[in-house]
Amino acid sequence: MEADAYADSRPPFDLAALATLIDGTTAGVGVLDTELRFLYVNRALERLNGIPAAEHLGRTVSEVLPHIDAGEDMMRAVLADGRPREITSSGYTPAASGTARRYWHGAYHRLEVGGQVVGVAGIVLEVKASDEERRELEQAKRNLTLLDSAVDRVGTTLDMDTTCAELVDLVVPALADLATVEVFLPDVARPVRPAPPGMLRLRRAALSATAGLMDGVEEFGLTGEYIDYQEDSAVQRCLATDQPVIENLNDDMRLSCSAANPQRVVAYRALGMHSTVVVPLSVRGGPLGVLGLIRAGDSPVFSDEDVVVARELAGRAAVDLDHARRYAHEHTIALELQRSLLSEPRLPHPHIEVATRYLPADRGVMVGGDWFDVIPLPDGRHLKAMGDVMGHGVEAAVAMSHYRSLLRLLADELLPPHRILEQLDRMVERSGPDRAATCLLVVVDRYSRMCEVSSAGHLPPVFIDPLAGGTRLGDIAAGPPLGTGLGGYATTLVECAPGTVLFMYTDGLVERRGEDIDVSVRRLTELALPAGGSLDDLLDDALEKFGQGAEDDIAVLASRSRLPAPEQDIL
Known part of the structure; x- marks a missing residue:
């Protein structure tokens, strides 16, 4: 056959008879097998595509004409359900107008012989549009x-x-x-x-x-x-x-x-x-x-x-x-509120040193509810607090303010730390800020070698003793977070002589995805007081060493007490 051709493996129907029937039509006609490979191309389709009919055979549409959107998925759907479909396609062909985009409208039908699906037939007409329409x-x-x-x-x-x-x-x-x-x-x-x-x-x-x-x-x-x-x-x-x-x-x-x-x-x-x-x-x-x-x-x-x-x-x-x-x-509101609440604590006594840092997480994360405080007590002792309200945003910052205000009221009653937490837990539950929080309280007497520690679900404090040359974690029992109404808090006596640095922090400093929290916390025993003895330098070192890649806000507090007698000062 001149322009008409067929594959070496003949299909189960007479291509010669098909050519006699449709060879003279001006519509382009192509027959494809069930793998969408060309079996037959009439003269009109050969002219439309600008490719000899023989070069179509045995190849798919995308192989013959890679620069048109022929809709092969649509043809597979026709083969699957037998429902005829129409599609408008466009693209570029090697024909005379190969530099301009062309448009075709085609109708596709499933071919069956003896009840067996043997392929799909496509009838294509070129859509001629004016330059303006194009x-x-x-x-x-x-x-x-x-x-x-x-x-x-x-x-x-x-x-x-x-x-x-x-x-x-x-x-x-x-x-x-x-x-x-x-x-x-x-x-x-x-x-x-x-x-x-x-x-x-x-x-x-x-x-x-x-x-x-x-x-x-x-x-x-x-x-x-x-x-x-x-x-x-x-x-x-x-x-x-x-x-x-x-x-x-x-x-x-x-x-x-x-x-x-x-x-x-x-x-x-x-x-x-x-x-x-x-x-x-x-x-x-x-x-x-x-x-x-x-x-x-x-x-x-x-x-x-x-x-x-x-x-x-x-x-x-x-x-x-x-x-x-x-x-x-x-x-902005939450950040300003948190900054106002995280202002540098008022020193309870000239012989108490305190340094604090607050490091917000990445800007894409909303501000959190981390907070700290140092509260002078009427009997000469002072209370140090570190807390973390669960959640982020304005609600967390408001809840943080609520906790801090209640804590300052309770501190004046000179209760041991666990009793303060019990009272705070009940008050928060009744007032219902709808925000649970962790909290760590440490009551320090600068004339004593011991401090009282109590935790409501908070991570343990770190003690850095420059005289003994060691850093240790506080071995304390942690009760449930505040706001749950469960109670069950305890006060633990921990050695904290004058000159010993108390280091408190929120979980943003140590919590890392894929790592057990106990492993992260134990790493804090690597902390050491810098050569100059500066608490500010200690916090800077801690944030640089442990705060990289934090996914949550970080609040840290370092403090130490000194006895007033010069011979007992520890720098």
């Missing part, structure tokens, strides 16, 4: 790709500026030559100078531009700047209506109305801006800011379809920005 189709595909990629590329973190940067990097150059995101100032930010009357102040959170425009963006305004928008600017109109504002800046009057202020007109013109779209970034709770898209130079003006895509992208990004804003709001 451009529109290509643009529609690019827009769909852009919207799909936004799912993976925007909102990857809970940081607002990162989300804004991801958005502008996505739309440049796919949708604009230059893009900005401006947002309202957060309500927990440090105050800045007020905007002039009638002006709206936003903070530029992100900016991206094509290589040709990057040299001129400095005059346009950089990331991090506060920008005041005049009353009739495109930004103010966009936010007032919660609708996109589209402007073709074909004269200085239009450019002036769209600009943030008259001073920016020169910079806008220098960039060659001729078309802009301002899209609101808003959620049901209200506006968060705006996405600004700009085209310059030879780029076409924005079309209605461009605005639809921009609005969809802005809507998706606004949800991510709202999550980031809420997280930043809560994180």
Whole structure:
């Protein structure tokens, strides 16, 4: 057969008869076996593909035409259930128009002989579109790709500026030559100078531009700047209506109305801006800011379809920005609250040395409930506390404040540590902060060689004795965490002579994924007082040695007492 051909292994039907029937049709016809290998190709399909029929035989569609989306999965479905299907495919072929994308519409049917499935037949017609239709189709595909990629590329973190940067990097150059995101100032930010009357102040959170425009963006305004928008600017109109504002800046009057202020007109013109779209970034709770898209130079003006895509992208990004804003709001409040509660403890006596550190976990983790305190007692002793409220965020910080306040009230009653924990456990259970916590209490008498220690689920303290030259863990029994109402606490007497360093910590210092906590805690016996005897240096060394890679906040406290007589001072 001239153009018609068939595989060496003949199929269970007459290809010659098939060729006589359909060889003259203008539709491309191909017959494939159950492995989707070509058995027959008519002259029309040979011409459509630009490949001789003989080169099809025994090969799959993807092997013959690797640059088209032929829908082989769809053909397998036809073979599986026998239900005919239609598909529109596109791609590039070696035919005369091989440099341009082509489009085909095909119908596929299962072939059966004597009740046995022997293959699938495809009938293909080329779809001829005008240049304009093809451009529109290509643009529609690019827009769909852009919207799909936004799912993976925007909102990857809970940081607002990162989300804004991801958005502008996505739309440049796919949708604009230059893009900005401006947002309202957060309500927990440090105050800045007020905007002039009638002006709206936003903070530029992100900016991206094509290589040709990057040299001129400095005059346009950089990331991090506060920008005041005049009353009739495109930004103010966009936010007032919660609708996109589209402007073709074909004269200085239009450019002036769209600009943030008259001073920016020169910079806008220098960039060659001729078309802009301002899209609101808003959620049901209200506006968060705006996405600004700009085209310059030879780029076409924005079309209605461009605005639809921009609005969809802005809507998706606004949800991510709202999550980031809420997280930043809560994180800032919790951090400020925790910092206020973790201020340096007031020294109970001139002969008591205390050093503390608080190291927050990675910024991506919400602030925790770690806390410490040193409380002078009326009888000359002092109480040292280290606690860790379970959980993170504002609730944990508020619960931490609750625990600390109750502890200070109970400390005045001069109870032994285990009785303080029992009272605290009952009070917390009744008041219901809904946050369990661990707590370690140590009562120190600087005239005694012993201290009283009690634990509510907290890790044991470490004692560093420079005279004896050793470091040991406190051998104490740990009761249940506070807030459970279970009680069962005990006070243990531990040797702690003047000059001995008491080291207290939260689990963030030692807890590591995949390692037994007892192993981690025993590693603290490697601690040693630095040569200069500084408690601050001791804490710095401890954090450097054990705090690397921590997944939770870390609070540490080191203290020691000295007898007032000079001959007994231990430095």
